Amino acid sequence: MHDHTSPEPVALPLGGGISRADDHAFLQRLIRTLDSSHPAPDRLAASFLARFGSAGMALSAHVGALDEVAGRETVLPPLLAVVTEAALRLYRARVRRTDILAGQAGLEAYLQACMGHEVIEQFRVLFLDEDFHLLADELMGTGTVNHSPVYPREIMRRALKLGARRLVLAHNHPAGQPEPSSADIEMTLRIAQIGKLMQVTVHDHIIVGNGRTHSFRAAGLLI
Known part of the structure; x- marks a missing residue:
């Protein structure tokens, strides 16, 4: 039986950079949210960071590359692709509103x-x-x-x-x-x-x- 209780929110720093620990916590929470039955979200989050270097680079990776890390038996790669598309749309909207120079x-x-x-x-x-x-x-x-x-x-x-x-x-x-x-x-x-x-x-x-x-x-x- 798996615990379906929502994980506690991960507090990310608003000023300055995001640390590797913050990225790990975010990825772990994202994995639990997208696949509540995953047996080892902590280990998979660490594997993503080891392969891609950051949460942002993991989310922008190809589904095939995600498959190599997560394994084809999980539903995570295509779900992460949806998250990536949502992030790209947010980026694009921000770029549209912002002076490129700024x-x-x-x-x-x-x-x-x-x-x-x-x-x-x-x-x-x-x-x-x-x-x-x-x-x-x-x-x-x-x-x-x-x-x-x-x-x-x-x-x-x-x-x-x-x-x-x-x-x-x-x-x-x-x-x-x-x-x-x-x-x-x-x-x-x-x-x-x-x-x-x-x-x-x-x-x-x-x-x-x-x-x-x-x-x-x-x-x-x-x-």
Whole structure:
């Protein structure tokens, strides 16, 4: 017989970072909530942290990767996928309400959640208005583990249709670090040059990889 009593709420710190102990407590509570009959939520929470590094990265992982840790006999992976989708929608709503310049950390966290565990390369574009508010977040290309096709003129055509004046480009490096390749830099500068002709500014290009992000603007590659 299993105890179906709701677990006590986990108090997370509102200021500053979230510790590994907080992440463990949160994951343990989430596992108990989604699967009250799970025999060892404490051990599974620890396994998620060992594999993914944090609760956030665990929740953004693919169902297949979650299956490898949780085991296929549990219902947890697909339920966690629903939780992840809910979190992404909350992130997206927050990004829409926030000036991108004032919310860089949140923007990078959102992109990490969207693409951090993708096994193929994706290229996204965030289309912004003059005041840096999000008009649309669209996937503009998918490819292989180390390449996704990018068509600058299609990006600009979409920007003009949306009335966007600024862009944030984003893609992931599934197989490595987030530092840009020479091809990444060349492609970004090409898009920026075409944008200038159309009065559309490439504000930043953010690469997601290996749990970290790389901002072209912060690195001085875009001015």
